[in-house]
Amino acid sequence: MNEKSNKTIVISPVTRIEGHGKITIELDADGVVKDAHFHVTQFRGFEKFCEGRPFSEMPSLMARICGICPVSHLIASAKACDRLLAVEIPPTADKLRRIFGLAQVLQSHALSFFYLASPDFLLGMDADPEKRNLFGVHAVAPHLARNGIRLRQFGQQIIERLGGKRIHPAWIVPGGVSEPLSIANRDAILADLPEMLAIAQLTTEWFKGLMEKFREEIASFGNFPSLFLGIVKDDNGLTFYDGKLRIIDSAGHEIARGLEPSKYPEILGEKVEPWSYLKSTYYKPKGYPDGIYRVGPLARLNIADRCGTPRADQELAEFHELQRTSVLSSFHYHFARLIEILYCVERMQQLLSDSEILSKHVRAVARPNSSEGVGVAEAPRGTLIHHYKIDDEGLIQWANLIIATGHNALAMNRSVLQVARHFVRGNSLEEGMLNRVEAVIRAYDPCLSCSTHADGSMALQIQLRSNDGQLLDEIFS
C-alpha cells in the first residue's frame, strides 16, 4: 500500500434524506480534504417523456415526480396550464390552492424536521447510528416523535380532505380546482389549528434552546456568502403561491426585485456537472460559479421583510437578529423551517376564515389559447418552475423543469466540502464525522426524487480506498 497516495471516501447511500445520492470526499496524501461532491444518482426524464401528451395530463403526471411534494408540482404545473388556457382562475380557487399548498409545506417541513433531522439534534451527531432515527427519538422523547407525526398527519389529512387522497391527489386542475370546499371540511381543519399552533410553538422554543449546543455546526454547515432567491409579495412579504422574484446578496442588499418569474431564462442558467444527474443552476449576471444562490426556507426568510402573521413575524424578527447581514449558515434552514410551519398554521386560519372560501365557483373552463406557459411556486424546498410549450392540438412539444433542489446544487456541494474540511481529519474514519457531512445535506432537505427516481433499496458502503483501489478502512454504520 502506498501511504502517500490520494484517497476517496464514499458515503453511500446518504440516509435520512428523500431520494438517492452519495457523497465522495477526496483526501490528499496527508489525509487532508481536497474536494468533496454530492452526487445525485438517478434520473427519470420527465422533460422528454411528457412530449406528445395532452397538456391537461400534466398536473397529475408531473405530481408523480415526487411523493413528498406532489402538491407543489401540481400547483406549478396547473399554473403553467392556466397560462396555456390564458385564464384568470376564480378567487376562491386561488385561495383553496393556497391552503392546499400550505398543508403540503407544513407536512413536508414536519417530515424533514422530525422524521429525518431531529435524531441528530436530540440524540447527537455522534450518537449510535443504530438508534439515530425516529424510533430512537421516540424512545427518549416520545412527545417529540408524536408531535412530529401529528403535525405531518394534520397536513396530509388536509390534502386528503380536499383532494381525496394523501399522496398524488388530482384535485388541482388547469383553470382552478375540481371541487369546492365543504363546510364540514373547513370546520374540521379549523378545529385542529390550535393544537397545531401549540406544537409548532413548543418545537420552535425547544429548538432555539438547543442551538447553543451546535455552535461548531452552525459555523461550518454551509456558512458562506451567496445570493438568496425566491418569490415574494409586492410588499416583500412571505408567499408560497404567487409573487415576483427577489434576489438579495449575503450582505442583505437587494440585487433584483419585481422580476416576472416567467422570465427566469433571462437570469438563471443551468450547468451540467459531469458527476451528477442534478444540474447546477446559477444567477447568469454573475456567471458560474460566482452566481451561486440558495433557495428554500433560509432564502425565503432572508428575502422576506415580513410573514404577515403575528407569531411567525415574532420569530422572523429573531431570525433576522441571528446575523446583521443575511443569515448565512445553512444550519439555520432548520430554524427557518419551523418558522414557516408556524406561518402555515396561522395563514391557513386567515384563509379559512375568508367569507368566500366556500364559494362553488372554483374552475374556469377554456380551450388552450397560448402556445407557451410558465408556472412558478415556492415548494417546501424552494422556487419550483414548470415551463411547457404545446402545439395547436394542446399536445406538449417541450418542457423544462427547474426544481428547488437544483437551485441549491452549488450550495450543497460547497457545504459538503466545508463540513468535510472542518470535521474530516486524517486517514482514520469516524462515523460521527461522516454523519455531519450527511447532516449538512439534511439541512437543505433535498428532494432527489424531484429530479430522479427512488427504488427503496441501495447497497452499502463507506470505504476508504487508496489510489490503486486498495481498501484502507471501511465502516458499516
Next chain:
Amino acid sequence: MSFLDLDERLLSIPEKAELVYSPLVDRKDFPEGVDVVLVEGAVSSGEDLHKIRLVRERSKILVSLGDCAVTSNVPGMRNPFLTDDVYARAYIENVTLDPAVPLQVIPRLLPFARPVHEIVAVDVFVPGCPPSADVIFLALSELLEGRTPNLSAKTRFGA
C-alpha cells in the same frame, strides 16, 4: 411516503419487527437474512439492477410496492424513447453551460425501465399510486402473522 402515512402506527413497528434498512434509518448496507423487504420503484439503471439482485438474494419475502415497482408505470413512460434522446433533452438541450450527458461516478440508465418481477422473483404485489397506508399496514400485518395478504379487493393499479 405512503408508508409514513401509517402515522402513530409507525411507532408500534419496533415492538413487532426490527427495521434494519430504510431511508429512515442510518444503516448503509443491506443486511443478510431479511424476512420481509418492501421494494418501490422500477429497475431503471445498472445500479438498480445490481441492488435488486442483492436484495432478492438476502430476503425471504420480497414485496413489490406501488405501481412503479409492479408495472414500471411512470418511469416506464420513457421506454418508447431512445435513452440518448431522454438524456439529450435534460443534459444537452435544456442547458446553458457545458452540455454533456453526465457519466462520472453515477450509474447509466438501462435502455428500458422494468418492473421488479421482470428481474427477480416477487412474492407479494401491492399496486397503487401510491397504495394507501391502510393497505400497506394490512399487508405488513398479514406477513407478520405468516400469512400471504390478499389485497385484490383493497387496492388496484392507479388507486
